[in-house]
Amino acid sequence: MKTVMRALLLVAGVAAAFSAAATLPARALVEIDINKGVVEPLPIAITDFLSADGTGTEIAGVVEADLRRSGLFAPIEKSAFIEKISNPDVAPRFEDWKVINAQALVTGRVTEEPDGRLRAEYRLWDTFAGQQLIGEQFFSNRSNWRRIAHIIADSIYERLTGESGYFDTRIVYVSESGPKDSRVKRLAIMDQDGANHRYLTEGHTLALTPRFSPTRQEITYMSYESGHPQVYLLQLETGQRELIGNFPGMSFAPRFSPDGQKVIMSLLRDDGNSNLFAMDLRSRNTTRLTSSNAIDTSPSYSPDGSRIVFTSDRGGSTQIYVMNADGSDPHRISFGPGRYSTPVWSPRGDLIAFTRQTGGEFSIGVMHPDGTGERILSTGFLQEGPTWAPNGRVIMFFRQDAGAAGPKLYTIDLTGRNEQQIPTPAFASDPAWPPLLE
Amino acid sequence: MKAGLTTSVVMHAVLIGLGLFSLSSPHSFEAPDVESLPVDIVPVESITQTQEGDKKAPMIEHSAPRPTVNPKKVQDATRVGDNEVDLKTPPTPEPKPRPVEKAAPAEPEPTPAPEPEKSNKPAPSQASAEDIPVPATEREPEPQPKHEVMPDPAKQAAVAENVESPNVKLPESAPIPEARPRPPQAQTAKAPERKVSDKPPQEKKTAEREPEKTDDLLDEVAALLDKQKSSGGGAKRSTQQASLGTEETTTGEKLTQSEMDALRSQIQRCWNVPVGAANVEDLKVSIQFHLDRAGEVQGSPVILSGGGTGVQRVAAESARRAVLQCAPYDLPSEKYEAWADVIVHFDPSEMF
Secondary structure, X not given: OHHHHHHHHHHHHHHHHHHHHHOOOOXXXXXXXXXXXXXXXXXXXXXXXXXXXXXXXHHHHHHHHHHHHOOOEEEOOHHHOOOOOOOOOOOOOHHHHHHXXXXXXXXXXXXXXXXXXXXXXXXXXXXXOOEEEEEEEEEEOHHHXXXXXXXXXXXXXXXXXXXXXXXXXXXXXXXXXXXXXXXXXXXXXXXXXXXXXXXXXXXXXXXXXXXXXXXXXXXXXXXXXXOOOXXXXXXXXXXXXXXXXXXXXXXXXXXXXXXXXXXXXXXXXXXXXXXXXXXXXXXXXXXXXXXXXXXXXXXXXXXXXXXXXXXXXXXXXXXXXXXXXXXXXOEEOOOOOOEEEEEEXXXXXXXXXXXXXXXXXXEEEEEOOOOOOOXXXXXXXXXXXXXXXXXXXXXXXXXXXXXXXXXXXXXXXXOOOOOEEEOOOOEEEEEEOOOOOO | OHHHHHHHHHHHHHHHHHHHHHOOOOOOOOOOOOOOOOOOOXXXXXXXXXXXXXXXXXXXXXXXOOOOOOOOOOOOOOOOOOOOOOOOOOOOOOOXXXXXXXXXXXXXXXXXXXXXXXXXXHHHHHHHHHHOOOOOOOOOOOHHHHHHHOOOHHHXXXXXXXHOOOOOOOOOOOOOOOOOOOOOOOOOOOHHHHHXXXXXXXXXXXXXXXXXXXXXXXXXXHHHOOOOOOOXXXXXXXXXXXXXXXXXXXXXXXXXXXXXXXXXXXXXXXXXXXXXXXXXXXXXXXXXXXXXXXXXXXXXXXXXXXXXOOHHHHHHHHHHHHHHHOOOOOOOHHHHHHHOEEXXXXXXXXXX
């Protein structure tokens, strides 16, 4: 028994010694917190897609232009590339791309299928991690090659920023031409990069405030055709137009609801009051939403359809109000200096864009739906009419510089960076993006 | 009585065991991170102070590193050139036509230069495996085997022959470099040192090929050199029995505040924050990575928290890209143990 005791004690003693030695930390661990970084466009290398007839180069060019215009990417000049991609299916030499500081790489190929369709495939690589992030292929008609390029740009944008892309969208706007005292205003539609431009109306009468439907290929707008302003519906594919309701008085500032079933607009009756009305497109029933003695106009639904933001001067000056979709509980949310107008709810639901006028200056800004966090993005001589890109990240508006003959379209990022002008054949105003992704 | 003692011992052992393996040390006091002035605050504590020695040796009173052993002398290589038989005297280089001389070394030089480098590397490691006991400390003399093996012009001449153009007549055998450089004075003999000291002998060889250098000059130069065989040259010589310890003396140092700030700013400038995210919480990422002595990231960084899909995945990837892109990091190499493993918490909520 004594030997057992001794053995036990010895084992315990040795175990204690070992554990004492084992708890000696071999290496210390450094923990640091990093609370700020840089905000820079991501350097990306987009190689020309391999193709027999140069379509690949064109597609890569459209992808590069889209990503550059978004302001979040900085495509690297092709002359700086070291490696020449001859086979987009094999892994590239990542060292060559890391040396030119490309953090992402796009390679691809475009081939023609036996049935005449185009097959476009591409891969997105992470150079520092040394792996492929996306590999996709698309089949389409040759005439749709621009759409393929925009879809590829959308995928790359979404994978690298986490937000959905907006490149495969179209913009409808009012094209202005002619001298200032006899302007011709007609509706036009184009891709968001300015391509595929065509006119929707002839221009004999004024056409204003076009708005996209979220679900169908149709546009609602205001026109003076019948002598006084009325709201019309235009089918994009067929070109067919119809008058929405035959209201006495004037109707203007139409907008679709998020489900595409209703159009909300402002009606001006003979008593001089303009109030908001919502009309169901199928049943043609109208519901009155506001009944104030002031001017209520410029309504916009929230993306879930539960609330409406609009402009009203019931408080004495033009300000922004939010109410429920049935018209109850209107309350003011803008309290800054100046006059607020043209509110638009972001498709993400977190912000409302507006136009503010103080002194002689116009500004485009955003605020939270409760009125807090007001931020001005851009200020100019004459600018208004913000509209959100479907990903809720970019705002487009129109601005006329002092002394200029007409306005032009501009986009700006939500953070206030990267203001870009959109090319249009003539002067342009009142742009509209589709409220949700098509 | 015996039963009581047994039970007591067993219960004590159980308690101690539980205590050792389940109780953790208390949390260290987190000092708030502030932008600091360049004032060095060196902590006095030395928690992980260890002595230098041998891990397997028993503990003895005073610290002693592993005893050094003088390496065995390796015979000089005497077979030079194309000879099959050892020569008693080194061959003398033939005088060569001058104009060709200028052009020739330009080409073959670069190629033999890297070749012997490569041949040097496997050779010394072989030599060291056989002759020299693995040094316990990195300050052991590493040039020691290099000197023996490097003057091996047999390989060099063979390479020179291969790249010889048909017009140029190169010497049939390369001269033995008479210059035997002294063991380098620096005590820390790391791998880069080896490369650096390889180069001067190469250049000496090209110099010696020129026929202008007369034999007199060579003799003078040779006379200047210390013909002694290099001794151990190590900094630490110890003839005592090694005691318990680790490879190196560590004094349990932590990084000072300014060094942590230096590391923070090095990573910060590469961190491209994905702005415009609807929810700032999604952008928080914690990432752990391991650094080697040169400050390069070894292996791939591990995401500890954060990541997922959508914006979270993008945030995790931008954090990982920041860590990989800003390597190598410039940190004090003597405190390597303190910064070998790094955890970084990225949190951009203050930016919005």
